[in-house]
Amino acid sequence: MKSVYISRKSKFSGNIISLLASTTEILCALGLKEKIVGISHECDNPIDILDLPRISKPNININNSSKDINTSVENSVFNKLPIYNLDMELLKTLKPKIIFTQDMCNVCAVSQKDLNNYFSHVSNSDVEVISYSPNSLTEILKEIKFIGEKLDCEFGVNALLTDLKIRLKTFKQENQKEKKPSVAFIEWIEPIYFGGNWIPELINYAGGKYIFGEPGVHSSIISFDEIVSSDPDYILIAPCGFNIDKTLEELEPFLKRPEWRFLKAVRNNNVYVLDGNKYFNRPGMGIITSVEIIAEIIHSEKFIYQFENIAWVRLNQIENF
Numbered sequence: 001m002k003s004v005y006i007s008r009k010s011k012f013s014g015n016i017i018s019l020l021a022s023t024t025e026i027l028c029a030l031g032l033k034e035k036i037v038g039i040s041h042e043c044d045n046p047i048d049i050l051d052l053p054r055i056s057k058p059n060i061n062i063n064n065s066s067k068d069i070n071t072s073v074e075n076s077v078f079n080k081l082p083i084y085n086l087d088m089e090l091l092k093t094l095k096p097k098i099i100f101t102q103d104m105c106n107v108c109a110v111s112q113k114d115l116n117n118y119f120s121h122v123s124n125s126d127v128e129v130i131s132y133s134p135n136s137l138t139e140i141l142k143e144i145k146f147i148g149e150k151l152d153c154e155f156g157v158n159a160l161l162t163d164l165k166i167r168l169k170t171f172k173q174e175n176q177k178e179k180k181p182s183v184a185f186i187e188w189i190e191p192i193y194f195g196g197n198w199i200p201e202l203i204n205y206a207g208g209k210y211i212f213g214e215p216g217v218h219s220s221i222i223s224f225d226e227i228v229s230s231d232p233d234y235i236l237i238a239p240c241g242f243n244i245d246k247t248l249e250e251l252e253p254f255l256k257r258p259e260w261r262f263l264k265a266v267r268n269n270n271v272y273v274l275d276g277n278k279y280f281n282r283p284g285m286g287i288i289t290s291v292e293i294i295a296e297i298i299h300s301e302k303f304i305y306q307f308e309n310i311a312w313v314r315l316n317q318i319e320n321f
Contacts (some may be wrong), residue, residue: 003157004031004282005156013307014097019056022284023100023132024049026144029160029285030153031118037094040110041084041236042147045278050192055091056110058083066250067190073107075284096127098151102131105218107279132157135217137201141165168205171295175302181233181298183208184265187276188239189250192227193219193309195238197284206294208234230260234298235265238276244313247273251315271315279311 017038017223018024024043028035039049040056059082060072066196076083077220103112112131128148134140141161141305143294148157183203185195196219203210212222227235236253239247251273254260276281295303308314 004029005153005160012153015095016100017055017091017096018043019099019101020132021045022202023147025148025282027100027151030148030151030156032153035151036124038090038265042109047175048293049213053090054087055094056114058085059083059085062241065190066188066242067253069186072189073269077107082114084114086110086114099127099129100132100147101124101129101266102133102306103131104135134283135197135218137168137198137287140198140218140287157311164288168291171205171207171291175205175295175299178207178302180207180209182192182211182230183209183234183236183294184211184227184230184232184299186239187219187280188237189237189247190253191221192224193240195219195280198287201278201279201296202287202290205291205308206298208294208298223255224257224259228263231264233265233268233270235263235270235271236274236294236297238274238280240281241277243275243277244273247276248313269314269316273315274312275310277281 007096012032012035015031015037016027016035016036018027018036019040020044021040021044024036024039025045026149028046028049035048036049036052038053038055043055044048058078060069062069064072065234073083091137099115101110101112101115105111112129115129132143141164145157146160148154148160156237180312185199185203187195187199189244196213196217198215200210200213200215211232214218237251238278242250262267274293277287277295290302292309296305296307299310
């Protein structure tokens with residue numbers, strides 16, 4: 001796939017603020033990087049947007065353990081405190097015409113609700129807030145199309161979507177006759193959440209069988225006993241917002257359990273730590289790469305994309321574990 005799909009005769013004018021890593025990537029892919037005047041604390045791709053003003057920052061310590069982060073989030077929700085802080089003065093100075101945010105999860109990223117304070121201090125009613133909140137692959141494609149059409153990038157977005165659909169169709173055709181190993185995708189460690197929304201579909205396209213969750217349905221808490229009883233062929237661990245190094249620091253709750261070593265995936269060295277933050281928590285341009293990563297892991301005899309040590313590591317290859 002190309003990195004940028006330039007549209008012909010795009011007439012969009014105005015400043016854009018993107019408060020989501022996924023919409024920042026989509027906008028840049030449509031050739032609208034120069035229209036972006038502000039981004040969120042999470043936006044890190046492509047590299048030439050890194051110097052843009054940051055509008056948001058978390059009010060909790062995101063470097064804490066998964067257990068402590070979960071506790072901080074629960075306390076914030078219980079006390080009706082914002083999880084993210086927005087620089088209202090900077091927002092006003094940048095004079096956006098469009099602000100991209102989401103309403104799928106008030107915890108995972110800046111939400112539409114977080115902007116209420118901004119609009120209470122700004123009389124400019126011309127600012128449009130667009131909520132990008134897909135729950136499934138179908139919705140991801142649909143909402144990417146909406147963004148392209150909204151910003152007069154119809155030619156570019158149609159080319160982008162054509163490439164995405166061709167790649168997904170190719171995966172489906174290549175894997176339809178393959179034996180589908182069972183895959184447990186872990187999205188949080190303490191407490192344990194399985195990967196929901198688009199994750200089951202990614203696993204399916206990669207030639208696997210997801211054992212927790214349904215496509216388009218939010219992730220939820222499961223017990224370790226449920227992992228034991230399902231005894232999956234593969235365990236993929238990719239906590240929301242964590243890279244590989246951070247995830248490796250968080251594995252003790254799994255490793256200290258006596259049942260862990262008896263799991264089929266553990267016995268067969270089929271436990272993998274993935275970069276959830278960069279490749280799996282963003283519903284946008286990276287979905288094809290996400291499928292490729294999973295396919296390379298569960299069908300290594302067939303797919304080689306060289307993502308090892310970049311997007312994933314095998315747990316038994318890590319020293320001191």
